[in-house]
Amino acid sequence: MQLKTSSKAFGKYGSVYKQPVQPVGSGMISRNWNVTAKRVISQLYCFNCEVFLEVQSGMAVLLVGESPNSQCLESFAVHRLVRLKPHIYFALVALTSKVTYKLITAESYSITVETLSPAYLFERILPRIQITEILGYYYSVRNSGYRFIGEEHPYFELTYVDMGTMVSEVDGQTYELHEKDLMIYGSGQFHTQSIPDGCSCSYTTILFEMENISDSAEGVHYEALLNKVFGYDKKTHTLIKSFITESSTQLPYMNSLMLCLLQETIIRLLQSEFLEKKTEKPVPEIRQHYQDELLEKIINYIDETIYEPITVAEICQKFSLSRSSLQILFNENLSQTPKKYINELKLEKGRQMICENKYTISEIALMLGFNSIHYFSRAFTQKYGMAPSEYSKSLFKT
Numbered sequence: 001m002q003l004k005t006s007s008k009a010f011g012k013y014g015s016v017y018k019q020p021v022q023p024v025g026s027g028m029i030s031r032n033w034n035v036t037a038k039r040v041i042s043q044l045y046c047f048n049c050e051v052f053l054e055v056q057s058g059m060a061v062l063l064v065g066e067s068p069n070s071q072c073l074e075s076f077a078v079h080r081l082v083r084l085k086p087h088i089y090f091a092l093v094a095l096t097s098k099v100t101y102k103l104i105t106a107e108s109y110s111i112t113v114e115t116l117s118p119a120y121l122f123e124r125i126l127p128r129i130q131i132t133e134i135l136g137y138y139y140s141v142r143n144s145g146y147r148f149i150g151e152e153h154p155y156f157e158l159t160y161v162d163m164g165t166m167v168s169e170v171d172g173q174t175y176e177l178h179e180k181d182l183m184i185y186g187s188g189q190f191h192t193q194s195i196p197d198g199c200s201c202s203y204t205t206i207l208f209e210m211e212n213i214s215d216s217a218e219g220v221h222y223e224a225l226l227n228k229v230f231g232y233d234k235k236t237h238t239l240i241k242s243f244i245t246e247s248s249t250q251l252p253y254m255n256s257l258m259l260c261l262l263q264e265t266i267i268r269l270l271q272s273e274f275l276e277k278k279t280e281k282p283v284p285e286i287r288q289h290y291q292d293e294l295l296e297k298i299i300n301y302i303d304e305t306i307y308e309p310i311t312v313a314e315i316c317q318k319f320s321l322s323r324s325s326l327q328i329l330f331n332e333n334l335s336q337t338p339k340k341y342i343n344e345l346k347l348e349k350g351r352q353m354i355c356e357n358k359y360t361i362s363e364i365a366l367m368l369g370f371n372s373i374h375y376f377s378r379a380f381t382q383k384y385g386m387a388p389s390e391y392s393k394s395l396f397k398t
Helices: 008-012 234-246 254-274 285-304 312-318 323-334 338-356 361-367 373-384 388-395
Strands: 014-017 028-036 040-047 051-057 060-065 074-077 081-084 089-094 098-106 111-121 129-142 147-151 156-164 166-170 173-177 182-185 191-194 201-212
Touching (some): 008 014, 028 089, 040 060, 156 166, 166 182, 173 182, 201 234, 201 254, 234 254, 285 312, 285 338, 312 338, 323 338, 338 361, 338 373, 338 388, 361 388, 373 388
Antiparallel strands (some): 014 081, 028 098, 040 089, 051 081, 051 098, 060 089, 147 191, 156 182, 166 173, 166 191
């Protein structure tokens, strides 16, 4: 999560304040500066005295450090008016197309402008790929001996084997796909598909157009998707399963959701290149159905009793599960332990209650079953980057 200038972590560089500084008659001077959005930061400023930064329009991130070393810089979203300590190196980075801010400092200031080498590359949150259109999607069942003689086309094609075995030849190379495997054919790739003797195969085909919409420095390398078989992955399997389900709902925005699900599938496959993959085994459909139903019941129960001191042992007893079975259920489906899920939900409920402004922080901690206000405050700060009292003040400024 991003940190803000109002967080404790920013304390070593400065602090925030609420009322604008009035420089007239105080021995201080001010200047209005404009900053345009850019990714490469090559200069830092450093004053020998305190500096006050007051954003007038736009959204910005403050890049700060105790030395002009691009490897040691930290970034904080600008929240409220900001006071920087003397001898802090900084640069304001525009998130919107343009940011206007007022810089206030002492009349007797001294400034140093340092050139960063190498320059600091600010990672903006921008899309890198976009599925522009789904051209077609089909579910096919083929029997032993089926052979598709092959084709090439100027768009992408995803083949996901639901059950059975398929052999595919791509540009002269042969690949074998088994249950829950998938493969992607790229633009201009000649490919065939066949079902071995004695086998059958059911599979999903999705034809789509995809664009690389990032700059050249962050180009998407589609080669990472091609000429390989992707084995079973729970997240990918769930996404494709959701895609198939959504394709038949006829609900409003169905097409938009299908595009999102396919795009997330592609991103997950690209990410798999950078993750240390462990071998996973497909969960049989009957078992998965049972897990889904059981997990939904447990989640509903936790939600209904979240204001009580609920324990893992209590859940195990109510649903006739061993502690290890409950742990496996949560790890396989939610990638976290039951205890962590409960604590995360309690903290989110606490955040919502602070927003409602009906109870004190101590009352909220007690109502949610925390052992003490100190434990609640510490856990809240770790999750949201600020103490409950800070969060409350940021919502209800006087």
